[in-house]
Amino acid sequence: MKALVIGAAGFVGGYLVEHLKKDWKWEVFATKLEQETVQMEKIVCLDLDILDRKAVEHVLFEIEPDYIFHLAAQSSVALSWKNPDLTLDVNIKGCVHILEAVRKMQKKVRILLVGSSEEYGQIKGEAVTEESFVYPKNLYAVTKVCQNMLGKVYVDAYQMEIVMVRAFNHIGPKQSSVFVISDFCRQVAEIEAEKKEAVIKVGNLSAKRDFTDVRDIVRAYALLIQRGKAGETYNVGSGEACSIAEILEKILRLSKKTIQIEIDPAKLRPADVSVIKADIRKLK
Ligand code: A2R
Numbered sequence: 001m002k003a004l005v006i007g008a009a010g011f012v013g014g015y016l017v018e019h020l021k022k023d024w025k026w027e028v029f030a031t032k033l034e035q036e037t038v039q040m041e042k043i044v045c046l047d048l049d050i051l052d053r054k055a056v057e058h059v060l061f062e063i064e065p066d067y068i069f070h071l072a073a074q075s076s077v078a079l080s081w082k083n084p085d086l087t088l089d090v091n092i093k094g095c096v097h098i099l100e101a102v103r104k105m106q107k108k109v110r111i112l113l114v115g116s117s118e119e120y121g122q123i124k125g126e127a128v129t130e131e132s133f134v135y136p137k138n139l140y141a142v143t144k145v146c147q148n149m150l151g152k153v154y155v156d157a158y159q160m161e162i163v164m165v166r167a168f169n170h171i172g173p174k175q176s177s178v179f180v181i182s183d184f185c186r187q188v189a190e191i192e193a194e195k196k197e198a199v200i201k202v203g204n205l206s207a208k209r210d211f212t213d214v215r216d217i218v219r220a221y222a223l224l225i226q227r228g229k230a231g232e233t234y235n236v237g238s239g240e241a242c243s244i245a246e247i248l249e250k251i252l253r254l255s256k257k258t259i260q261i262e263i264d265p266a267k268l269r270p271a272d273v274s275v276i277k278a279d280i281r282k283l284k
């Protein structure tokens with residue numbers, strides 16, 4: 001089997017490529033942005049900006065994969081408030097470029113589109129099922145709702161084999177410190193190394209999120225691209241929600257330093273969903 005991972009230099013991409021090679025023994029191809037670096041052995045990694053429609057076609061026609069994992073995105077909710085244009089372009093237009101290129105290919109290809117739990121924007125606190133109403137509360141979430149709808153349109157109109165997932169928060173080594181757990185850990189490490197005063201800057205601590213180890217997330221993706229039903233959406237999460245305050249407390253308990261907590265107004269978002277928890281019965 002030939003798999004193509006688009007956006008492979010990102011957090012999830014590295015783990016997914018390794019998993020597909022090691023556990024599925026597939027022939028893996030990857031793409032990254034020109035300015036990014038990856039350390040991946042025994043795979044062909046090409047430069048590709050998904051905003052370049054012709055380049056997307058060229059890469060896809062050249063590789064002719066059986067499976068495409070579309071991970072490339074502007075993935076930060078926080079940044080989507082600051083750079084809406086980029087977020088909309090990459091997450092919507094970039095996705096259309098990939099779907100259009102596959103439509104033109106003379107080959108049956110299965111595609112996994114990675115969406116987000118942020119699509120639900122649920123505020124009542126109960127676990128969200130794939131049938132729950134979507135009520136996106138930020139620009140990033142809007143783009144992922146749109147991507148999900150695009151997937152469905154291409155399945156219905158062109159009978160393409162597209163499976164959509166809504167990924168809940170994931171964590172693990174090498175995650176960018178743009179995201180909360182990595183951010184807190186980095187700050188504590190800097191404090192312990194005496195590179196920073198003993199004050200940790202935080203955002204909204206009352207939010208509850210459903211966190212899963214990235215290595216479990218990629219196992220789910222590999223199974224879903226094979227066994228997921230075209231046109232269907234699957235939640236990928238743990239089914240448990242934990243408050244950011246609890247996580248902070250756990251991280252601080254691991255440190256020998258006494259660390260003060262300070263709310264940084266720059267880290268508070270114009271809107272933040274209070275609880276996001278997955279119902280994972282469909283995935284199971
Ligand atoms: O933004 P960068 O420089 O970190 O690059 C990201 C890359 N990317 C692009 N790739 C091709 N063409 C573009 N125009 C473009 N813009 C950004 O996609 C990054 O290397 C990769 C996405 O990886 P991460 O940001 O690390 O996200 P993560 O956690 O791996 O999530 C994978 C997927 C994304 O669709 C998220 O929205 C979803 O799971 O949660």
Ligand code: GDD
Pocket residue numbers: 075076077078115116117118167168169170178179180181183201202203204205207208209244267269272273
């Ligand atoms: N980043 C960050 N930094 N978030 C903080 C902080 C902080 O110092 N303090 C509190 N938070 C809160 C945020 O307000 C949010 O409620 C929660 O922690 C998680 O924020 P992030 O880790 O930035 O992730 P996210 O939930 O916005 O987005 C991630 O998960 C989505 C799936 O739910 C990304 O990986 C998205 O790409 C993904 O779709």
